[in-house]
Amino acid sequence: MPNLSAVPRTARARSRHDVLKAVLFLLPMFAFLLIFTYLPAGVSLVLGFFHYHLLGVNTTFGGLSDFKEALTYSVFWTALKNTLLYALYMIPATIILAVAIAVLIDQKSRYYAMIRTFVLLPYITPVIATSIGWLWMFNPQYGILNAVLQALHLPTSQWLLSPTMAMPSVALYTLWHGLGFNVVIVLSALANIPRQVVEAAAIDGASAWTRFRQITLPLLSPTLLFLVIVTTIATLQAFSQVYALSGGQGGPEYATTTLLLLIYQTGFQYFHFSYAASMAILLVLLILGLTLVQNWISKRWVFYQ
Amino acid sequence: MSTAPGSSRRLMLKGSRAVISLAIALAFLFPLYIAFITSMDTAAHVFVYPPHLTPDFNFHPYVRVWHMGRWMMYFRNTVFIAFTTIAIALATSVLAAYALSFFQFKGRNVVFMLVLLVLMVPSEALLIPNYVILHEMNLLNTLWAQILPFGGSVYGVFLLRQFFLSMPEAYWDAARIDGASHLRFLWSIALPQAKSVLFTIALYIFIGSWNSFQWPLIVTVSHNVQPLEVEVSRLMLAHSVDWRRLSAAGIMTTMPLVILFLFIQRHIIRGVSRGEGINE
Secondary structure: OHHHHHOOOOHHHHHHHHHHHHHHHHHHHHHHHHHHHHHHHHHHHHHHHEEOOOOOOOOEEOOOHHHHHHHOOHHHHHHHHHHHHHHHHHHHHHHHHHHHHHHHHOOOOHHHHHHHHHHHHHHHOOHHHHHHHHHHHHOOOOOHHHHHHHHOOOOOOOHHHOOOOHHHHHHHHHHHHHHHHHHHHHHHHHHOOOHHHHHHHHHOOOOHHHHHHHHHHHHHHHHHHHHHHHHHHHHHOOOHHHHHHOOOOOOOOOOOOOHHHHHHHHHHHOOOHHHHHHHHHHHHHHHHHHHHHHHHHHHHHOOOO | OOOHHHHHHHHHHHHHHHHHHHHHHHHHHHHHHHHHHHHOOOHHHOOOOOOOOOOOOOOHHHHHHHHHOOHHHHHHHHHHHHHHHHHHHHHHHHHHHHHHHHOOOOOHHHHHHHHHHHHHOOHHHHHHHHHHHHHHOOOOOOOHHHOHHHOOOHHHHHHHHHHHHOOOHHHHHHHHHOOOOHHHHHHHHHHHHOHHHHHHHHHHHHHHHHHOOHHHHHHOOOHHHOOHHHHHHHHHHHOOOOHHHHHHHHHHHHHHHHHHHHHHHHHHHHHHHOOOOOOO
């Protein structure tokens, strides 16, 4: 009976047969992951503890010496301070502006769909290429930003040339570039809020602000937590925009030297690999720590439906 | 009519919402517009104060900047890197996702967790070790150095697995009764249905690859393997006061993405709404 073979095999028989094929199907993916993720993750630990040189010099065990060196290097602390301060501007600014813009444009019409498109547009543009326009806008002498401030009789700024304003200027660029991503996420969260709840509150006489505070905001809180974590990670990894807006230097006076820029300079301009790797490990620990803290805090106030 | 005051108030609210929203949208477009104007300035019109807001439609800076570098080569490199990365990442993630949804074997979930584990490894931890690995593989300063590290897409596996698991098992049973092999079933039945998922993954890889800067900056030194963003950054450092030509270069490299975005923004917005960031 030839059609017996067409009868579905038992699950067990199928599983024995499938294992070999499954391995073959999984192999290409795991080859890439092994070489470019698992292996380097291990190597990064080794690099942090050993002195590695590209050109044939023997690798020697350095123990914690590179970590110690990093922790006593004043520029490392400056970079850490810059990075954390930058995160401190970026997180509240991102969340508040994203929620404000999303609530404003949360309307069903072609007009608002177009607005949403324009707000998201900068997010897909290349950072180096679009920072050119911003560099020109930031120009203290001929730039549009100072021209506007002057027209409004407000004090002008040196922007990227001022040690105190340089990092906020970078933050301004990054907000322009990335805010749309956050707005679209808040919009999709707003779309999931049950309309009846908000309408019932309105009928009960709750004002728009009360409805926002008591209903919308709590229902948005899981999304906002997600955005806080994503923004934290993105700001701690700031590189391209800092490189472009400071001419690759991280100046003036180290004012825009972020940790990742310092790691890049140490590793790939001065070729102190182990030193750079140990700073990278410290950065990873920082990101991990902050994410855990945020997760812990969130348990206290995030409202899950 | 007693409703008149209420409705006129509502109309005003509606109007001011529309106006403020438009102002915000224009604010987001403005930096691109400024670069556009500057790229077309006449020589006498750059360093003027206050800045002007209407373009001069002078294409000279574009011609000049075009002759300053081998743009076609950088363009070719950028496109080659993006498309090869897409091809490899799609192939590996389709196969892996298929195995994780259509094969029954012990430890299937453990394998999937191993893939997801990759998301826990921050990219900056891999910067230096991957450089060392490419050095040991003799691949530094090649186009492949900018492709291979992105050959396994966790995000791709995740989305495709989700899609395959949602396909009715009866499809596979029917195909097998007709004598189809797994590869045949994957190619002629599963993949055609997964088109939109494949497109989303490809799109994200494309944008991420086109905009990547740090990695190419680190692993390449020769101009003939570098992408557009690295060339633009080099121009920025070398000609920091030539605003017209710099802006022209910026507009030239941004435009392809802006045009792409305007055509397929629905896809991108759907992807972002699911919380999928673009890997930079």
